[in-house]
Amino acid sequence: MEKLKKLFGTIHTKQGAYSLGLTAVAVAVVIVINLVAGRLPESVRNIDISDNQIYEITDTSKKMLKKLDKKVEIKVLAEKSSTDERIKTFLSKYAALSGKISVEWIDPVLHPAALTEYDTSSNTIVVSCPDTEKTTTISFTDIIVYDQSSYYMTGQMQESQFDAEGQLTSAVNYVTSEETKKIYRTSGHGESTVSTSLSELFEKANLSMEELNLLMNNEIPEDCDLLFMYAPTTDITEDEKNTLSEYLKNGGKMMLISGAEDQETPILDAFMEEYGLQMADGYIADTERAYQGNPYSFFPEINASGELGEGMSSNMVLLLNARGMVETDPARDTISVTPFMTTSENGFAVTEDKQEQGEYILGAVATEDEGRLTVISAPMMIDSQLTDAFTTVENLKLFMNAVTSNFDDVENTAIEPKSLAVTYNTVQYAGGFSLLMIFGVPAIILISGFARWMKRRKA
CATH class of the missing domain: 3.40.50.880 (Class I glutamine amidotransferase (GATase) domain)
Structure with a gap:
């Protein structure tokens, strides 16, 4: 027991215990923050730092969704795990803006009858309104659009546009409208x-x-x-x-x-x-x-x-x-x-x-x-x-x-x-996040370094 007391009484043991305690506290704080963040709305916990702000939803859509008075059902006929992350992220953010919208994922491999029921193919979004009984579909290829001409020039299909908001807002407007x-x-x-x-x-x-x-x-x-x-x-x-x-x-x-x-x-x-x-x-x-x-x-x-x-x-x-x-x-x-x-x-x-x-x-x-x-x-x-x-x-x-x-x-x-064209971080095209990375972080490092140097110099 005396040897054990001496072992835990050394300075190295105390420092180790202190570090272990701080680590435990840090892990606990991270867990609590994640639990709290998980309860926040989708629009709050997801920050769009993508090129060209592809996840940013315009006031036009927000205004329409806010006034939505009919239920809208969105059924995604695709395997969720293999669906493009951009489509999944945008769907989640979009549906979070209205309690009238519900999203359901249906794997067409496990449920092939769904394709027959909606008379469509896989990798398709079916938007419907029970009140008006109107239905429309959106193909994934209408959301992530490819430049056909690039194939003839380079031999490869290149992504050109991301049209998730335009397609979804149009579909919701169509199925909830009484006439054209x-x-x-x-x-x-x-x-x-x-x-x-x-x-x-x-x-x-x-x-x-x-x-x-x-x-x-x-x-x-x-x-x-x-x-x-x-x-x-x-x-x-x-x-x-x-x-x-x-x-x-x-x-x-x-x-x-x-x-x-x-x-x-x-x-x-x-x-x-x-x-x-x-x-x-x-x-x-x-x-x-x-x-x-x-x-x-x-x-x-x-x-x-x-x-x-x-x-x-x-x-x-x-x-x-x-x-x-x-x-x-x-x-x-x-x-x-x-x-x-x-x-x-x-x-x-x-x-x-x-x-x-x-x-x-x-x-x-x-x-x-x-x-x-x-x-x-x-x-x-x-x-x-x-x-x-x-x-x-x-x-x-x-x-x-x-x-x-x-x-x-x-x-x-x-x-x-x-x-979806590549946006380069030049001063002309830099967004808020890019400007922070280009100017903000280096400026903070320089200022803090200068302040520390001055403090040591005076000491």
Whole structure:
């Protein structure tokens, strides 16, 4: 016993016991913290430090999920252990935002009858609403999108986009909505073709689209919720003008994106003037808000409020080769015009012979009773060549807001995919976490080292 007392009475034994006690306390603290963290909501305990914030959920989805008043069932037909971690993580975070959403994983290998029941294949998400009895499916390949062209260049398929939020919000909106809005897109005047990206946004917003030739149909269908004319290159006829005017007078909704400056459309211009908007000659330049010194490529001033401004975080919309409008006296006092996109006071309407300075309208809404005409005078605004090259601008967001603001019971739930391109930690592209790693940690080490050196020096 005396030897044992001496053994535990040495300085080394006391230090060892002290270290062991501290280790035990540290382990206990870690266990308690993990137990507490496990009880926290998914949105609190998971911090998104991924490239391009692929797990970040926009206010659009949060607002929709907060107002959700119907139960939504999400069944994932896949083997959970082999599913991409990004999909599992996002599903967990998304479902945690609403008590109305339930998620169930069904292994199709163990339960092959589920594939027959939902008439789909494995690696698919089935979203349904018992109240409306509507169901839709989302394939994993619609969430993690691959660049097909990269296969022909490199021989390998490369991931290009992560579209979990856009697909899920669209699906939830679809299954809980009672009806789908119908958009008729005019043809017969050399109109531009709607890009694939824009078509997908229409589908996500629960909007269907069908073509309508006004030359062959002198009446606009009764189920038309919005008439869309996209950058016509030839003029409309007087009969078509009368059809459009009558449609708006009876409470119709129309959206017009004007064509290029070199196209003469006097009848269409006269139709616009009836609603207080006159086209300016030439192309628009803005020396104050130019992009990289090119005044014909500029960022307009956005004056959108309410539904038009919903979800606009930066108000950065890029226009190229735009035309301009000026407000004029409408044909009737009952018509009112509200611009939502303009140049600065240093805007110019430029032709070969002259240039006139002023503040020009680039987007406006003209209303008369229930009728509504939305005009955007920048045909390149939603062109895929521009929106695909500048993925951070909010061109499509503003356009979709302008579309859905025509409907009282429809919100813009169309969310663009997030890029999976590699983001390098340069100062230009660094996010908050990256900036902390690049500048914060080295600064803390330097300051603490300097303070310790000063303390020792004084001692």
